[in-house]
Amino acid sequence: MxxxxxxxxxxxxxxxxxxxxxxxxxxxxxxxxxxxxxxxxxxxxxxxxxxxxxxxxxxxxxxxxxxxxxxxxxxxxxxxxxxxxxxxxxxxxxxxxxxxxxxxxxxxxxxxxxxxxxxxxxxxxxxxxxxxxxxxxxxxxxxxxxxxxxxxxxxxxxxxRVGHTIDRVEGATRDAFDMTGEHPVFDCRVQIIEPQGMPINARNVGYVQHVDAGKLQRLAEAHDLNIAITARPGAYVAPNRPLLLVEGVVPAERVDDLAGAFVVGDSRTFYSDPRFGLVVLGEIASKSLSAGINDPGTAIDVIGTLVRVLVDRPQVDVDWHPRYDRVSVPQLDPVDLIDDAFRPIARDGAATIEVVLRLLAGLRTLAYASPDLAEPALAMARDASARARQAMTAESDLKTLEAAAAFAHEEGAHQA
Structure with a gap:
């Protein structure tokens, strides 16, 4: 686009x-x-x-x-x-x-x-x-x-209503994942190795809302450049952070054109930024667990929504043929996806056994259903169980917790 x-x-x-x-x-x-x-x-x-x-x-x-x-x-x-x-x-x-x-x-x-x-x-x-x-x-x-x-x-x-809002956020997050599935890494090459080159920094402070990969491709072809995007949509940028790295000789008059391919705004948008949808779903669950609302059922509903979205998200084939072959983009980090979605719930729901059990069950599903998310999901399960052990006092809750979290420690020891 x-x-x-x-x-x-x-x-x-x-x-x-x-x-x-x-x-x-x-x-x-x-x-x-x-x-x-x-x-x-x-x-x-x-x-x-x-x-x-x-x-x-x-x-x-x-x-x-x-x-x-x-x-x-x-x-x-x-x-x-x-x-x-x-x-x-x-x-x-x-x-x-x-x-x-x-x-x-x-x-x-x-x-x-x-x-x-x-x-x-x-x-x-x-x-x-x-x-x-x-x-x-x-x-x-x-x-x-x-x-x-x-x-x-x-x-x-x-x-x-809460349910309607959750559905709207889920739909927006799915659309963002589907967009990255139909146009993997914005129709660019997948970054396999650490990129090198001349940094082009942001001109102002804010969040990247959109990247015009077609414009970057045209500039790269015109001046024989190879461009590596370092700030995906959703990244917080400033004049001291590079938006991209360029290999080749960049004409001085084209530096602003390269930076101008990025739309930087005051806030994040759901379009082409699936991590933002995960963050908002996590915020909804976190607020429902606050003392003022105290609604564990909403947190449990959000956990199920997050698991569905992450399991159903399209996968990017590293060997696919990109439309913009002179521009590369990093894939979404699985650790970031798990942290954005579940860390607020693990933190604020640590004292509620029902929420912790559903969280561990969801993470177990992700570990087995999505191989790329297995390691971060197991790490989050171990973190969530550790937080819960410190927050819970009832012996019955602790025994139930240990039984539910056993898979994370067994799989972690097996991987090690």
């Missing part, structure tokens, strides 16, 4: 974009109705009085304003609930929910349609044919509004 496409995608996911688009469509539909009326025959078999269309539009305008305000207030309450009960980092996924955005956009667009239609009728812009076309469009808008209302009733029962 180019930087331009990435920026468009970021804009399209913002809360205001879809309502603005629907409002524009509403205004255009009014103009089209007036324009088509110019080609209609003068003698129509059916006419619509101006006050008839006006009354329908007035009802729509007065009611949809209230509905739109209610929908927006519900969304704000859902965002606040999600932030307080799960993680503030998950709020962006709720605001980017297309189903919720579509319903709210439909209400706002229909309201604007009604207002513009009333203005046009009051000013006498519409002929008999124009009023007929406007009436037909109004009936279509009514049908769409009713459909949006029914859909919104189903959405408000789930949006902002």
């Amino acid at each position: 180019s930087q331009f496409t990435f920026q468009l995608r970021q804009i399209a996911q913002r809360m205001w974009f879809l309502p603005a688009a629907f409002s524009l469509v509403a205004v255009i539909s009014i103009i089209i109705a007036w324009f088509l009326a110019q080609f209609a025959p003068k003698d129509l078999p059916f006419t619509m009085p101006s006050n008839g269309v006006m009354s329908i539009l007035t009802i729509l305008a007065s009611s949809l304003l209230t509905v739109a305000v209610f929908a927006l207030s519900t969304m704000v309450a859902a965002l606040s609930s999600a932030s307080n009960s799960t993680s503030p980092r998950a709020v962006s996924l709720i605001t980017a929910d297309r189903s919720a955005q579509t319903s709210i956009s439909m209400f706002i667009g229909a309201f604007l349609f009604s207002i513009v239609g009333i203005i046009g009728l009051s000013a006498g812009f519409y002929s008999q044919a124009g009023r007929l076309f406007l009436f037909a469009v109004t009936m279509a808008v009514v049908v769409m509004v009713v459909t949006a209302l029914i859909r919104w009733i189903g959405q408000i029962t789930a949006i902002g």
Whole structure:
């Protein structure tokens, strides 16, 4: 994905974009109705009085304003609930929910349609044919509004709830893993050995949100360079940390172009950064284990979600044929994946035997189902059991813990 496409995608996911688009469509539909009326025959078999269309539009305008305000207030309450009960980092996924955005956009667009239609009728812009076309469009808008209302009733029962938020984060994390599966290491070569070369440092402080590998490939081909990316999306960079290492002679005027292939922002994004999804899921589980919430069931649910995501993630074939053969990217470190996902749960759930047992069971599944995660999963299981031994005091819990954690010590001794 180019930087331009990435920026468009970021804009399209913002809360205001879809309502603005629907409002524009509403205004255009009014103009089209007036324009088509110019080609209609003068003698129509059916006419619509101006006050008839006006009354329908007035009802729509007065009611949809209230509905739109209610929908927006519900969304704000859902965002606040999600932030307080799960993680503030998950709020962006709720605001980017297309189903919720579509319903709210439909209400706002229909309201604007009604207002513009009333203005046009009051000013006498519409002929008999124009009023007929406007009436037909109004009936279509009514049908769409009713459909949006029914859909919104189903959405408000789930949006902002803990389970819904976990599902949204899981979906975003899977999408990020799938993207790296369809385009392994961003269609570049996999870094096998430690890269060398001239460092190109970041120009500002923040998180890498996107890398335009195509731009780097074009620059490498134009100047006979080999580029090794050292900062994947999600990495925290600063002027003292290199974004990439370059082998070859880099023209001075191209240094900024190479650094400009990286989009650096104030926060991490879920797209192309699956580790961020794991971090947010871990945060949700960690918050559920706090004294203020005390909900071990949510932590257990998150553990199951993390195991599913990591087991189902696509694997990168080191020998695959890259599209950008002059650019190399390091693979995701299995140790980082396990630490991002399970360390907060191991720390904050150490005193709760139910959470520790489910955590150990999940890590055991990963150790056997994903060979590349086996060693870090077993190491995390040993760490989690050590934390739990220090946090628990009941003899029965400690005996149960030792039995559940035996696999990690046996496998660790076998590997050693």
